[in-house]
Amino acid sequence: MTPIRLLLIIALLCCSAPAAQARAIVDMAGRKVEIRDRIERVVTLGAVPVINGFLFALHEQDTLANGLPPQLARKYQYVFAPGLAGKPVVQGAEKGLAVEDILALKPDLVLTMDIATAQKLGDLGLPVVFLRWTAPEDVKALMALLAEAFDKADLARDYAAYFDAVVSRVSAWSGAALNRPRVLYVNLRRLTQPHRIAEWWIEKAGGRSVTDDGRLQESVTFSLEQMLAWDPEIMIVADQGELKTAYADPRFKDLAAVRDKRVFVAPMGAHLWANRTIEQPLTLLWAASLIHPERISREKLEAEAAAFYARFFDKALSNEQIDEILAGASER
Incomplete structure (x- = not known):
């Protein structure tokens, strides 16, 4: 991607965005991220099947804007989110991230577990939320953060209660x-x-x-x-x-x-x-x-x-x- 084309896409992205974002959330690296009140297009990067699973649990699979890289394809991802089959793939094992394609999708939210990716795309003006999962029970904090983004705190509480009940x-x-x-x-x-x-x-x-x-x-x-x-x-x-x-x-x-x-x-x-x-x-x-x-x-x-x-x-x-x-x- 040429620098001129990248600048044009960024300019187009900025022009198409609302003048002010509705709200801010704090991601798992402590970064303040401005997001729209209504999220309709989500790009998931890196550990795509892992991140997609949280969207399935929030009943937000229809917001996914990108598909699964071939090396990460899982049959039941398509069962839980049939629309994935027709979505563009924006990362690959050899070429890495297709930044131009990600920008062209005009996502309302980008999710990744890689801090370098979060910083790189955030610098381009995209609303990127970093997700961290190191300790086993981080799954509940991660679910709560995404539930905040989608205004579905009840689903996060339900999942956390089930998680704790099974562990007990x-x-x-x-x-x-x-x-x-x-x-x-x-x-x-x-x-x-x-x-x-x-x-x-x-x-x-x-x-x-x-x-x-x-x-x-x-x-x-x-x-x-x-x-x-x-x-x-x-x-x-x-x-x-x-x-x-x-x-x-x-x-x-x-x-x-x-x-x-x-x-x-x-x-x-x-x-x-x-x-x-x-x-x-x-x-x-x-x-x-x-x-x-x-x-x-x-x-x-x-x-x-x-x-x-x-x-x-x-x-x-x-x-x-x-x-x-x-x-x-x-x-x-």
Whole structure:
């Protein structure tokens, strides 16, 4: 994009904007952001499926102005927001952000979890809100912030109450458990535990994460020798290909989880449940059903998932769709 063309787009954007914005909110970096009273076009950047999930929970999927990058496409994103299929893609794995295309969309709100992106686009005059999710319960603060932007505080309160109720329920189960099995959430291709939030849900669900050493980094890499020494009793993987690898690769045959057929694929709804997602309460219930199956049956888990999507995403899913999500079979 040439500097002259960029300036023309910025000028056009400024001319088309109202003389004064209706209100201001403070984002999770402490930045004051002026936004319009009525938000009709939202651009989500970076962790697009994660951010989109919050809009689904606020029943604002129709405001999404951009589509999913191919590498981040998830089948149920299109189920929860059918209009995504026809929206322009404004970021890519190789070219990064298409700034010109973002400006041309004239968004009322831009959402990102990358502070550099927030600052860059904010300097161009766009209303960019930075979202931070480091601690597990940040999901509630993030939901409350976006609910403020859309004037839907009641939905944020409802979600927070449900989140707390599930954590309390599952904590009671795990607290009464006599043993905590060794659990590993793993990317077998890279021998990493890819997301720190898994340390939280494994512990809350009644397991003992073998990678939980108090680390601060998002992911941790380890050797095959270390993995064998940990000898996890339960393994969680991200997709069906990894499940096949766990059982087919001779390097893993002596692991307790492999021997006992306790390798499981994380469910995939709006996003992968094992990672950061608005579906985190379901992650806890699902993990508890694996670690202490006497506490929650498959039938109860299915009912809980169906109720969650109906209540928070305003989407009634069929039994087949719930089964597909729980099986982790909806990857793309």
